[in-house]
Amino acid sequence: MVKLINEKIKDIELTKAYSEQLIALAKENAMIVDLEADVGNCIFGPEFQKVFPERYLDLGICEQSLSSISAGISATGMIPFCHTFAAFASRRMCDQNYISCAYAKNNVKIVGSGPGISSGENGGTHHANEDIALMRPITDITIIEPADSVAMRWAVKKAAATFGVFYIRAERYGQERLYEDDSGFEIGKANVLREGNDVTIIAEGNLMIKASLDAADILTAKGVSACVIDIFTIKPIDEEMIIQYAKETGAIVTVENHSITGGLGSAVAEVLCESFCGVPMKRIGIPNRFGEVAQPEELQKVMHMTPEDIAEAAMSGIAGKK
């Protein structure tokens, strides 16, 4: 059962939570192995390698092999977590994730760090703005976007314990904690962070959920009651909750650290259209443009992904109600 935290606590970086949890799991389970393509130090530092030199395989800069070798390792009964930057984990490894991992029904956990604008100063080549769009159509894949360190720890444990291909998006940021340490989660179940009556903001990831909660505060000041939902798993998506809140609040805004094409916004639109909900919907996310070098906060402004932008989209959605 989900337990929301009541106090304001600064969270740790989600990549840090990921690495700590994987090391803890590896201590319990000798079948856990970590594979890297020369960016392991960006999230682990020397830690995993120090504790388990045998089970830390830095293959070099070869993302295609990172995916296929992980698939092969899993075929021997081991549980590989393969990590690289989200841009490479999706765009560069796409066919390998598809054929070697998913189509072949291998047991691979793919971890993409620094998705969307969270790669900031690395620039447009490194911004994974379409990783969800590339992963989402792949049959049988589970896509999790943990929104805080507690959700991330749960995701790592769940992925290790569940046979199949998982894609975990790991932002390099950690803002406010959302969940209690012992909070439970469920694959395919979204979590309501704040109830509201006039509009529902469905968001994903640490960065944009923080922006969405701030947007809800702006709306409150305007006398508008906004519900905020952490979608948590993008695939499978919580259709039931999307439909329920669309009907109850009558307007939807999706907020994602990803292109508005093919990601959360598209997934929610698919659900709304096919359920004949007919409610107004606005998408906040990276518009049809490439990334560029800047701080994530600056990019949020450039891409119109600030709390103010979200609040404006919410007002527009409310105005569109019949």
Place this chain on the structure above:
Amino acid sequence: MEANTLNELKKFALDIRIETLNMISKHGFGHMGGSLSVADAITVLYGNQMKYDPENPKWDGRDYLVLSKGHCGPALYSALAIKGFFPREELLTINKLGTRLPSHVDKNLTPGIDMTAGSLGQGVSCALGIALGLKLQNKPNMVYAIIGDGEAQEGQVWETMLIAPNRGVKNFIVLLDNNKQQLDEFTEHISSLGDIRRKAEDFGWYALTVDGHDLSAIDEAIEKCKAEDKPGFINMETVKGKGWPDKEAILGNHALRGAAFAGVDEAIDNLRKELAAI
């Protein structure tokens, strides 16, 4: 190799070619050229080298084969059926809706197939993963991967060539079915592999070149690789379409459809006569 063993292997190789030509011609479509060029390597692996149990295809003591040139499934399916992994009659279901024998090998459909392949370059990389997984668990099983010369144009193959020796993998042998042709053209007219044995050696492999239709030579090469302290690479010089003389080493023999199978019955009859004569 003892004469008796060699005779058995020769019979097995002919049987594989007969079944391969029969199944794909009866269906009316199939990857003929590469299936026939790789038939002798598969003969040696399943006839004399690999450990396996047809009754228990997932036996954890088995050796692994990844047919990275996954489109040559017909030759492997024939070998597996002959060895009892599934009934021979099932070979005639190839490429039909609901079959366990798809055009490209699939580990989730066919008993005895260890890894799905078809997107070229990935299978050999997966095979290295299997070898690494076994090494991490201190298991002695051998892992074999068969790649094509056209496939060796894929960058992912060269990632594997670089990684395997650097990871100290010893239980891993890659066999190159160097039949000199790819789908469109002769390989050297598109992007030649050059001295591939030397390239492999320079990458840190124990590398040999053999006649890929000489059963004793293939077997001996595998034995030599197994004795080495590094991964093995066997460049097998082969002929695409080997065993159907009218189609050997000519362009357009990669996959045949419909009327292109004209004359196949005679080719099969000749192989059967050859088999009966051993």
